[in-house]
Amino acid sequence: MNESRLLGLFLVFAPLSLMSFGGGQAIIADMQHQTVDIQHWMSGRDFVDIFAISRAAPGPSTLIAALIGWHVAGFGGAAIAAIAIYLPSSLIVYAAVRWWHAAADSPWRGILQRGLTPIAVGLVFAGGLAVLEAARVNALQIFATVIAAGLLTTTRVSMYAIMAGAAVVFAFAQLL
Amino acid sequence: MKVVEKTREIPLSALIAVFFRVGITSFGGSTAAALYREAVERRRWLDDHGFVSALALCQVLPGANPVNLAIYIGAQLRGGIGGTLAAIGLIFPPFCFILVLAVLYVRYGALPLAHSILGGLAAVGIGMTLSVGAKLARTIRKPVPVAIAATLFITVGVLHWPMIPMVLVLAPLSIGIERLLLKAEPQ
Numbered sequence: 001m002n003e004s005r006l007l008g009l010f011l012v013f014a015p016l017s018l019m020s021f022g023g024g025q026a027i028i029a030d031m032q033h034q035t036v037d038i039q040h041w042m043s044g045r046d047f048v049d050i051f052a053i054s055r056a057a058p059g060p061s062t063l064i065a066a067l068i069g070w071h072v073a074g075f076g077g078a079a080i081a082a083i084a085i086y087l088p089s090s091l092i093v094y095a096a097v098r099w100w101h102a103a104a105d106s107p108w109r110g111i112l113q114r115g116l117t118p119i120a121v122g123l124v125f126a127g128g129l130a131v132l133e134a135a136r137v138n139a140l141q142i143f144a145t146v147i148a149a150g151l152l153t154t155t156r157v158s159m160y161a162i163m164a165g166a167a168v169v170f171a172f173a174q175l176l
Numbered sequence: 177m178k179v180v181e182k183t184r185e186i187p188l189s190a191l192i193a194v195f196f197r198v199g200i201t202s203f204g205g206s207t208a209a210a211l212y213r214e215a216v217e218r219r220r221w222l223d224d225h226g227f228v229s230a231l232a233l234c235q236v237l238p239g240a241n242p243v244n245l246a247i248y249i250g251a252q253l254r255g256g257i258g259g260t261l262a263a264i265g266l267i268f269p270p271f272c273f274i275l276v277l278a279v280l281y282v283r284y285g286a287l288p289l290a291h292s293i294l295g296g297l298a299a300v301g302i303g304m305t306l307s308v309g310a311k312l313a314r315t316i317r318k319p320v321p322v323a324i325a326a327t328l329f330i331t332v333g334v335l336h337w338p339m340i341p342m343v344l345v346l347a348p349l350s351i352g353i354e355r356l357l358l359k360a361e362p363q
Contacts, residue, residue, distance in 0.1 A: 019238060021237070021340055023239075023240060024240045049281070053277050053278055053281055054274060055205075055298065056291070056295070057203075057273050058202050058207075058273060059200075059202060059207060059266070059271070059273070059274070060207055060242045060266075060267070060270070062243075063267070063270055063271060066275065070278060075275070078271070085240075086243055089237070090247055090263055092238060092239070093237050093239050094251060094259055096233065097233075097247060098251070100248075101251070111351060111358060113229035114229075114354045115351030115353070116229060116232030116347060116350070117225075117316055117321060118324040118325035118350055119236070119324070119346060120228050120229070120231040120232035121228065121312050121316060121325040122329045122333075122346075123235050123328060123339070123343075124231070124309040124312060125309045125325075125333055126333030127205065127333075128306050128309060129329075129333040131301075132302055137299065138295075140299075141295055141296065141299040144303065145300070145303040145306070148299065148300040148303025148307070152307035152308075159300070162300050162303075163297055163300050166297060167297060170292045170295060170296030171292065173292060174288055174289050174291075174293075175289070
């Protein structure tokens with residue numbers, strides 16, 4: 001039973017890994033559809049909870065796959081889901097990176113590099129806005145976002161100091 | 177284009193330590209931005225242009241952008257083993273963090289204090305993403321690339337148009353324009 005669940009996790013997440021063009025946010029809706037509607041691994045309500053936990057944690061947003069795996073088949077499920085979501089795309093990326101570094105002197109590489117730069121910049125801002133919206137932030141969080149962005153852009157203050165400060169402020173805000 | 181010289185080999189232990197730290201501290205989807213601060217600003221493993229083009233490549237390929245970026249930087253510094261260790265270093269700490277969080281959630285429900293602190297850390301992470309975005313935006317100064325970046329942000333970010341078709345339209349357009357510009361002024 002457990003083996004078939006682990007295999008099921010792999011067979012759901014490995015294809016999603018190969019389809020995640022543009023990053024993890026591209027496949028969240030498909031993950032929900034597969035997990036809730038097709039495999040019936042959890043209710044829609046459970047998925048919303050798991051999504052919220054994944055947003056609260058550090059690291060890549062695709063780690064939601066590990067949480068789904070854990071929900072389905074415990075720690076082994078988390079490990080299999082993480083391998084399935086990261087390994088297939090990573091092999092493709094590694095091959096592409098090898099080619100990219102090997103082609104350092106080719107004129108085409110320079111063209112690709114300059115042509116893709118505005119795409120990267122546009123997607124960074126779109127991604128920041130998407131996280132801001134998905135988190136349904138409160139006024140204090142918006143304030144903290146603005147302060148952190150301002151400090152990190154204009155001063156050399158350490159990010160870890162800002163994080164420590166934010167942790168203290170938000171702890172007090174909750175306790176008061 | 178400035179080439180970053182590899183004057184000395186980065187020890188694998190230093191490589192994995194950097195990605196480990198970024199993995200465990202990058203809240204609010206800020207992993208790519210945290211990699212910018214560590215790899216570009218603090219260690220100068222890449223320059224701004226190198227980073228932004230690496231990020232672009234990693235965005236158009238399948239896979240989580242920060243993981244792809246870790247593979248890119250790790251492979252540039254130390255080949256296959258560097259790419260592998262960078263990716264594992266980046267994924268493993270938050271993998272453990274997220275499972276601990278899930279276990280705590282199941283056992284104790286949503287803890288308001290933890291929820292508030294994590295929400296604050298996520299806000300700092302979003303601030304860092306915006307800050308790094310502003311720095312990366314300075315790498316494009318010509319009107320056409322600025323227009324392309326702004327179009328992508330407005331359509332995908334503000335108007336919620338689907339990202340993949342927009343990238344499939346704008347990326348070839350942007351690359352094609354650069355190709356024409358190169359033909360127009362051969363050096």
